[in-house]
Amino acid sequence: MSFRIYKAKDYNDLSRKAANIISAQVIMKPNCVLGLATGSTPIGAYRQLVEWYNKGDLDFSEVTTVNLDEYRGLPRDNEQSYYYFMNENLFSKTNIDKSRTFLPDGMEEDPDKACREYNQIIHSLGGVDLQLLGLGHNGHIGFNEPGIAFETETHCVNLTERTIKANMRFFLSEKDVPRQAYTMGIKTIMSAHKILVVVSGEDKAPILREAFFGSVTPAVPASILQLHGDVTVVADEAALSACEGLV
Ligand code: F6R
Numbered sequence: 001m002s003f004r005i006y007k008a009k010d011y012n013d014l015s016r017k018a019a020n021i022i023s024a025q026v027i028m029k030p031n032c033v034l035g036l037a038t039g040s041t042p043i044g045a046y047r048q049l050v051e052w053y054n055k056g057d058l059d060f061s062e063v064t065t066v067n068l069d070e071y072r073g074l075p076r077d078n079e080q081s082y083y084y085f086m087n088e089n090l091f092s093k094t095n096i097d098k099s100r101t102f103l104p105d106g107m108e109e110d111p112d113k114a115c116r117e118y119n120q121i122i123h124s125l126g127g128v129d130l131q132l133l134g135l136g137h138n139g140h141i142g143f144n145e146p147g148i149a150f151e152t153e154t155h156c157v158n159l160t161e162r163t164i165k166a167n168m169r170f171f172l173s174e175k176d177v178p179r180q181a182y183t184m185g186i187k188t189i190m191s192a193h194k195i196l197v198v199v200s201g202e203d204k205a206p207i208l209r210e211a212f213f214g215s216v217t218p219a220v221p222a223s224i225l226q227l228h229g230d231v232t233v234v235a236d237e238a239a240l241s242a243c244e245g246l247v
Pocket of ligand 1: 036037038039040041042068069133134135136137140141142143
């Protein structure tokens with residue numbers, strides 16, 4: 001059982017530490033399966049990985065990636081799709097073989113089919129070696145919002161009014177914001193061999209404390225990670241500011 005929290009000085013330090021852990025995984029097992037996340041927190045880590053790749057220190061040619069989630073109804077070339085994000089931040093900037101990068105198929109109309117096929121992909125890969133996660137303000141991981149059953153695999157979620165409003169700034173109008181998304185479930189996430197969580201900023205301090213030092217409850221989806229055997233949290237001082245005396 002291993003649960004570590006690394007304290008980073010600031011966002012740059014956090015990004016370097018997280019990138020170090022991801023690159024160690026790629027170096028130790030060049031044909032590994034990386035579980036990836038979008039959102040603002042991992043951007044610095046992706047930038048660092050690209051820098052090391054450009055220096056010749058990293059090779060992604062045998063790596064396979066599976067992402068946590070994708071909006072339902074957005075094509076890959078839509079700037080707000082998670083595929084577009086991954087392509088911009090990592091895929092197009094390294095030698096990752098794009099035929100081995102997987103996200104749920106946002107354009108699959110039939111949610112059951114989309115989710116079943118994504119589960120099959122993950123199972124056929126033999127599981128995820130290292131899953132990267134960000135932490136939502138309400139403790140969500142992927143699009144698994146509070147109240148979600150811990151035993152779910154990939155499923156279709158209705159976005160909450162709050163999430164739709166929060167995402168509105170990226171779209172022309174509220175009606176353009178997708179209402180649903182496909183996401184790996186908690187069970188899928190928990191079956192990864194190793195998990196790396198990145199958390200930055202003072203606004204995440206209360207939820208970081210609740211998720212990792214509070215009780216394990218579906219009301220805080222990330223709290224289930226306390227029961228995983230191999231979790232590393234990399235957080236900056238601001239995000240750890242409510243954990244004085246605990247780390
Ligand atoms: C991203 C994802 C989300 C984010 C979370 C934190 O693929 O599934 O759960 O990780 O919302 O987002 P940021 O990093 O923007 O604070």
